[in-house]
Amino acid sequence: MAVSLCLAGCPPASSSSPGRLTVVAGLMWRPRKVVATKTETDRTDNWFDRMAIRHLSKSIQATTGMVNSKEGYESLVESASSVAHRFSPKEQRELVIQALHRAFPKPILSLAKILMPQHRLTRECFAIFTTIFFPWLVGPCEVKESEFGGRKERSTVHIKKCRFLESTNCVGMCINMCKMPTQKFINESLGMPVSMVPDFDDMSCELIFGQKPPEAEDDPALKQPCYEGLCKARKKYSVDCSA
Template identity: 65%
Template sequence: MEASHFLQGSRFVTTTMARPRHVHERNKLPRCSIIAVLTTPADNMNIATDTIPAGAAIEEKRVYKDNWFDRMAINHLSQNVQAATRLRNNKSGYESLVEAATVASRKFNPEKQRELVLQALDTAFPKPVFSLLRTILPESKFAREYFAIFTTIFFAWLVGPCEVKESEINGRKEKNVVYIKKCRFLEESNCVGMCLNMCKVPSQSFIKTSLGTPVNMVPNFDDMSCEMIFGQNPPEISNDPALKQPCYKLCKVNRRHNSNDCSK
């Protein structure tokens, strides 16, 4: 009930009236569940970070701003790969290099792919320079560290930003590891098979033959990073863990890669 007071002539009148039920119900707050606040926001964030790896899938693709030297080196290597495979394309820049590798990976088996890349590397890089380096820099701690530094300076256009890291070899510490934060070639090709057959395996063989120093390339297919360990012999192809990895679900080469292919 609700009371109201007003003056009518000389009399003071008081009236009462009932509040409509619908007004009371309209102003009534709706019920709500409080289960969601039983866990603190901090706890929720911890659960999220534990279940979703840092940088997984949501990380944006790196944009490269190649300078004149980068473009010249990319074009030179791309042209040599196309010449070795006899498969030409009309693309330019890094896209041309990836296209040349992609077409070759579709047309040739893994063994032939490695052979063609070795042929392209032999023609792309001057043999007299490598012969000279091999003569003046026989395998040693100094040579391994020199090659690691050289790679980070002159081959970032091919693999992306990288840095020298330390490892233990022959019982002592050396700065003989090139750590590639996110391999440009793997990111662009998005194919494990291309990484292995058109980069890792032929590059290991080329460096060993040209510089006289073994190198083991250890890709991480979860975050697309890679380590080039100078002075470490790579395992045999049949025993290399990297060559037993399945390809990505979104492989640009239609997921043709498997462990059996790599052992051919």
């Protein structure tokens, strides 16, 4: 799976065969069972982390009307799991986008979209910004060099082990409450295409800024079955793990 995801997320090998690797990867890819780790990474949140987690959790709760009394990251996971339990995959994605608009004021998003047009420097700034301000959500991450338009630039973020995916052990929630709505929100609100490429074997993920995500029918991540016997959302909430 890791190989096919890489091919789907990487640029063509040569300008004479654009997109060929992506098509080949899509044809060769076959969904298979993956097994999640049973142990969860220990994390210590600082004051900024706790404030950001609470803000996003409350934004989801206010959007959906479903309140919970949990604290910290557990509250965020509880909010997301409740949404996954009660709403269809399409509705989940729409609700997350609404919650993100509630969490991030529209004037700030509009100003950022105007001041940061598509450019190498902009893509690299997005990558750096993500590694500084969002580890509380996704876990430790780093900027990686990638190729864009035939040139090397540092516009890809590598998430070593996604905190949200590890906390839920749910492929469906990863797709419907993170990958798909985040791609759409960043593209529409900030004018920056981004492709999120999760690796469900090791729970890592890459955010490739400037790259349009594949169409849903061509995205290998959307064909991935959930973790065998370890999906917390399914066990606790009877969540439909389909993407």
